Amino acid sequence: MTTHSALAPLGLPKRLQETLEESSPPEAHCMAGWVLAQHTNRYDVCVTHGEAPYHCSIKATLKKAGITVLVGDVVWLDDMDTTNQTARIVGVWPRHSQLTRPKMANSTHVLVVCALTQPEFDSEQLNRYLIHAAIARLHVSIGFTKQDLQPNDALLKELTHLYADKLGYPVFSPLFDKAETYAPIAAACHGQVSVLAGLSGAGKSSLLNRLNPQLALEEGAVSHKLERGQHTTRHVALLTVAPGIIVADTPGFSRATFDEALPEAVEQAFTEFATYRAQCGFNNCTHVTEENCAVQAAAQLGNIAPERLAHYQRFMEEAVEGNRTRADISDKSEYGQKKVDKQGGKQAARVRLNENLRGQSRRQQRQAMSQHRNQPVEAMDEEDGEW
Template sequence: MPEGLIVKALSGYYYVRPDGQQMTEVVQCRARGIFKKRGESPLVGDRVLFSMTDNGEGTVEEIKPRSSSLIRPPIANVGLVLLTFSVLEPDFNLQLLDKFLVHIEHAGLEVVIVLTKWDLLEDAAKQDEVEASAALYRSIGYPVVITSSKQKSGYEALFELLSHEISVFAGQSGVGKSSLLNTMIPGAMLETNMISHRLGRGKHTTRHVELLELPRGGYIADTPGFSQLDFLELGVEQLSDCFREFKALSEQCKFRGCTHTHEPGCQVKEALEAGDIAASRYEHYALFLEEMKEKKRRY
C-alpha cells in the first residue's frame, strides 16, 4: 500500500503527495469511515497509507503515529513554529507574543521569532526599542530573525533554521506572513491583502492549511492568522513552566505549586526584584494567570 504526506485538506478531501513524487503530483483522497467512528480525523502533515479507487482518486486507510499535533491550526508532525510579528502596521505586540509563546511551549515545539516589515521602521528610537526586545528574547533562549520582504533581508538566517521536515507560521493577522512566503518561495503567488488602517489589523488572507515545499527541502505551512488565543486547554499550575526563565527558578521556590504572586520565599519574585527577569514578562505572566482563573470561574 503506498505511503504519502497530506499536503492540503479542503472540503472533506485530503490531498496526499505519494513518497518519491513531485509536489504537483498529489492524489485526492477521502478518509475511511472508521476514522469518524473513532473520533479521529486526518490532518495536514500526517503521514498516511492510502489505496487507489477505480475513479483515480484515493482513500486514506491508515494514519501513521504523530510526533505532534496542533488544534489551531489543525496540523500534525510540526517540528518548528515560526512565530511571526511585524515591527509596524500592526505595531509589535509583546503581550500577544508572550501569549503565543505560552501555547507553543505548552505544545512542546521549537520556535523561532520572526519580525517582519523592518523597512517600515524609520524612527531610530523605535528601532532601538525593537532591537532591545529582540535581545531580551534571545537572552531567554529564543532565536530572533528580523526580516524585510522589500529589502529581501533576513532570509538566509531563516533558511538556516528550517531544518525540520514541517515548519509552520503562526502569529497575528496582517503581519506579512504571506508576503514573507512569496519572497521565500518564488512563484508561490500567495494572496496578500492591504492592512485595514481603520481597524488596525490585517484581513485573514489564508483560508485553509496547506504545506508549501521549500526550495532547500522540507515544507512550511501557511496557516490562517488569528489574533486571540484562550487558555482553556492549559492548567493554571502549568503556566509558569511555559515561561522558560521561570521554570528552573520555580523548582527552588519555598512552596510547591508557588504561583509567584504572593508566596514568601519565591525565587521568581526575587529574580524579578534583582532585575534578572524582565518586568514585561512577569507582568504578562500575572495577567495571563488572572485571565486563566477568570475563565476557570466562568466555565
C-alpha cells in the same frame, strides 16, 4: 518499492520516517501519504514526492470515532482512484507532535511571525504563540517583520535584547526589499518541518514569497483604519519552499488561549523562571499570589521581564480555569487554591502532571494514546469558523 518509501524524498521528520518504516498498512494495498492541506472536509494527501496530491475524504468510521486528521499527519489511504486522483483516509499514524495554535501535526519548528507595526505590535500575542509552541515541545524562532515601516528601531532593539539575548530564541528581522536578508530564516527552517504562526497581516505568506517567489502566495493589504489583516490565507498548507525547507503557511489567528493546556506545562514553558523557582517558599509555587515567591521577586528586580510575568499569570489563569471546568479531571479542585495542611501551614496550589505526557493537553494525550491503541477518541473541536 514499499508502500511508504515514495514519501521519503518529501522530507518527513526523521523520527516519523523511522516509525513508518517499521509499520505495516491495515490492508496490503493501502498506501501511506502525507497530508499537505485541508479544505474543510477534504484533504490533499501526497503519496509520491513530486506528483499531484490525492483529494481525500475520511472513512466514516474514523469520523464517527472522532479521529481527526490534521495537516502534517501521515495517513493510510484506500480506494485510490488514479483517474480522478481521489482516495479515502482509513487510518492516521500516531503523531510525534501536535500544535493546537495553529493546528498542525508532526511539525518540528514554529516560526512566529510578528509585525512591529501594521498590525500594531502586541507582546501578549507574541508570548501566546511562543508558549503554545513550547508546550508542544517544538523548536521556536521569531521573525519580526515590517521594520521598514517602523520609524525608529528602538522597539526592535528592545525585543532583540529580551527575546534573543535574554530568552535565547533565534530572532530574525529581515528587510522587505532585500531578499538576501531572508537567508538566515531559510537556514533556520532547513531540515525542519516548520509552521508559521502569527496574526493576520503579520507577513507570513509574504515571508514565504521572499524565500521563494515562485510560490506566489496571495498577500493581503492591512487595513490602515483597523490595523488588521484581512485573513487572506484561509487554510493550513505544507509547502516545499526549497529543497529541505518545508513550511506550513497558516491563516492568521488571535485567539491563542490556554484553556486546553495544563497549568504546569504553562509554568514550565516560561524557561526564565527555572533559575528562580527552586527558591520559592512553596515547592509547588504557581508564582501568582504566593508569599516568598522568588519568581515574583525576580520580576520586581527586573531580572525577569515584568511583562512576561504578567502574561504568564494571565495564561495560567486560563489554564487553571480550563482545567477546573473540565469534568474529566479528578483533582480539579486543587488547582489555583491555597490549601491548609495538617499542621495549619499554608500550601500553594497543586499542579499535577503525568511526567511522560507533560506538555500536552489532556485531550491531546487521549487522542495520542487512543491512536496508539487504534481506539476511538473524543472528537476535537473544529475551530474553522475562526479562520
